[in-house]
Amino acid sequence: MQNQTRSPHATTEVLIVGGGPAGLAASIALRQRGIDCTVVEARSPAADKACGEGLMPDSRDTLAKLGVTLTESDGHPFRGIRFENSMHSVDAHFPHGEGIGVRRPHLHSLLAARAVDAGAHLLFNSHVQFPAATSDSTSSGAHSTALVNGGPLRFRWLVGADGQASTVRKWAGLDRARTRSLRYGFRTHYRVAPWSEFVEVHWGRGGQLYVTPVAADCVCVVYITRNPRCDRANILANFPEIASRLAGAEVVSQQRAAVTASCKLHRVASDCAALIGDASGSADAITGEGLAISFRQALALAESIQSGSLEPYRCAHRQIGKLPHAMGELMLTLDRWPALQIRAIRAMATTPIFFRELLHAHMGEKALASVLLRRGPRFGWNLLTKRARA
Ligand SMILES: Cc1cc2nc3c(=O)[nH]c(=O)nc-3n(C[C@H](O)[C@H](O)[C@H](O)COP(=O)(O)OP(=O)(O)OC[C@H]3O[C@@H](n4cnc5c(N)ncnc54)[C@H](O)[C@@H]3O)c2cc1C
Secondary structure, eight states: OOOOOOOTTEEEEEEEEOOSHHHHHHHHHHHHTTOOEEEEOSSOSSOOOOOOOEEOHHHHHHHHHTTOOOOGGGSEEEOEEEEEOSSOEEEEEOSSSOEEEOOHHHHHHHHHHHHHHHTOEEEOSOOEEOOSOOEEEETTEEEEEEEETTEEEEEEEEEEOOOTTOHHHHHTTOOOEEEEEEEEEEEEEEESOOOOSEEEEEEOSSEEEEEEEEETTEEEEEEEESOTTSOGGGGGGGOHHHHHHHTTOEEOSOOEEEEEEEEEESOSBOSSEEEOGGGGEEOOGGGSOHHHHHHHHHHHHHHHHHHTOSHHHHHHHHHHHHHHHHHHHHHHHHHHOHHHHHHHHHHHHHOHHHHHHHHHHHTTSSOHHHHHHHHHHHHHHHHHSOOOOO
């Protein structure tokens, strides 16, 4: 994809800093409403990132609203989620639809192509600076100026889509945050045919290893742990079953690392600046919902900007994050307490309906509170007493 240029002294309605999934999704959603926007991205197109690469059915559905329909030629489908530890396993299918594992560079290319198609201006390998606040009033409202690749670009709205370590967040004074957990993800791809119709989450003492099918001959393996100094070269040693499945398989990507945070910001928007995606806080990666959250936020943000106020976006952002944060907290509790994790997976294996309904709640198909109320007592009883069937 060719880099686009903007003439000096150009003006854009919305300046988006960061062209990862969130920034590109925002540009598409804005263009769907006819709003002019420019994305400034530091890296090249088809950017890679350590990620589990799984898009759940709800993520796929939201992406389709942005005009990107993923088919089997884009990756590999999966039909549900399996939790497993060294003793027990439990799985459930999605209530409807299929998830799909898609390599990050491919997803990035699809989003960028769609953004260009929709009329967004994309500036790759570019950088932005914010000189001391320069704001001027015009007939169309207040504008500010940023330096993009050294040249001025005037904008009305600023969107920070610049990821976990967002500089826009600091620049816009929105960096007051509550971080509940920081974990580290290590991702590698192996050339092997997927052996399961599920995304498998293997629970170990130090963290979780999850396996996503991404092609007919490739799986993406991510280990998430609280320990940044874990033995990165020997992660599989703690997961003998996966080690034996991957024995002899060619490693087809360099191991990549990334931080995943469970983090909520005090505010995600000021009068004319808004944050989106990981820049706006995140649920732990184990929820598998990071991309879906970004896509939903993109749709809400575009609607809010069109209305002339970022207040609706603030409310929508809170709403979008509620369920993933709640599910993330449940799973982080199991991560913090390995003895509880062992008992919980054992109990879910004896109460698979509880696991199934939790997954349906995770997909937004059932209310989490009603699942906990209805199935929780039985699960709690099994947690304290029962032994799982072999
Ligand atoms: C280990 C791990 C596993 C995960 N697994 C999954 C999963 O299976 N499914 C799922 O849905 N989600 C998953 N996630 C979450 C998902 O990866 C993120 O939620 C998603 O990448 C957020 O997109 P983003 O655009 O906000 O941020 P990013 O993907 O981080 O993109 C930010 C972009 O901004 C650019 N940028 C930064 N600063 C600047 C600057 N100053 N100027 C210009 N550009 C800048 C960067 O180059 C980057 O391209 C996982 C995350 C981790 C860490």
